[in-house]
Amino acid sequence: MAGRYLLEVAANSVASAQAAQDGGAGRVELCTGLELGGLTPSVALIAMVRERLHIPLYVLVRPRAGDFLYSDIECEMMQRDIETCAALGCDGVVIGVLDADGRIDSERCKPLVRAAGGMGVTFHRAFDLTVDPEQALEDALALGCERVLTSGARASAMDGAPLIRRLVERADGCIAVMPGAGVTPQNIAALAEATGATELHASAKRQLPSGMRHQRPELHDMEGGEIRSDVEQVRALVAALNA
Numbered sequence: 311m312a313g314r315y316l317l318e319v320a321a322n323s324v325a326s327a328q329a330a331q332d333g334g335a336g337r338v339e340l341c342t343g344l345e346l347g348g349l350t351p352s353v354a355l356i357a358m359v360r361e362r363l364h365i366p367l368y369v370l371v372r373p374r375a376g377d378f379l380y381s382d383i384e385c386e387m388m389q390r391d392i393e394t395c396a397a398l399g400c401d402g403v404v405i406g407v408l409d410a411d412g413r414i415d416s417e418r419c420k421p422l423v424r425a426a427g428g429m430g431v432t433f434h435r436a437f438d439l440t441v442d443p444e445q446a447l448e449d450a451l452a453l454g455c456e457r458v459l460t461s462g463a464r465a466s467a468m469d470g471a472p473l474i475r476r477l478v479e480r481a482d483g484c485i486a487v488m489p490g491a492g493v494t495p496q497n498i499a500a501l502a503e504a505t506g507a508t509e510l511h512a513s514a515k516r517q518l519p520s521g522m523r524h525q526r527p528e529l530h531d532m533e534g535g536e537i538r539s540d541v542e543q544v545r546a547l548v549a550a551l552n553a
Contacts, residue, residue: 323536338365379409408439443460460489468497
């Protein structure tokens with residue numbers, strides 16, 4: 311059904327964000343370090359993307375790779391990043407903090423949600439590391455989050471579809487449950503059908519060939535071209551989702 315679904319694209323650059331918009335995405339999640347699961351982008355990158363997009367822009371606020379058990383200093387850093395996003399006119403932020411027992415750390419998340427003010431808040435895939443996803447959904451709702459991003463606690467959203475379906479049903483429209491991880495034009499329609507979700511998340515990325523003429527084969531891990539969201543992949547995702 312055309313218009314029923316929204317595709318969010320994880321974009322790691324100005325070019326990726328532009329490709330997402332041009333391809334028909336309904337929202338951009340801006341980050342860097344996609345290969346690390348996503349990290350907070352620079353202030354300059356946020357500002358330049360905000361200037362160029364007319365679709366909603368959410369910014370991932372994650373200070374480092376690894377787990378989601380954060381120190382006081384890291385939480386203060388995230389709060390300041392959220393305040394910066396608000397000042398730059400972003401539409402929302404994407405956050406997540408857990409405690410050592412695998413629960414959403416509501417006490418650490420509350421100041422982050424307050425800092426967001428009028429911006430929307432998504433709880434990111436830290437959700438997939440919680441010990442009780444159904445309770446985590448209730449906790450995210452109580453915090454004031456608009457949605458959770460989840461693979462259903464599996465490596466891919468298709469593998470986690472049964473849990474995602476249960477979460478969608480439990481949410482009952484009070485909070486969005488957005489599948490993400492391994493989403494492609496080939497499986498996005500089936501994923502939407504299997505889960506009942508109306509918002510879906512993908513990176514639509516490909517690696518561009520390097521333009522370097524001088525290369526060192528022994529340092530091949532440093533020589534790949536840019537990883538970027540591809541406008542044709544975004545279009546294919548949108549077309550498959552709304553066919």
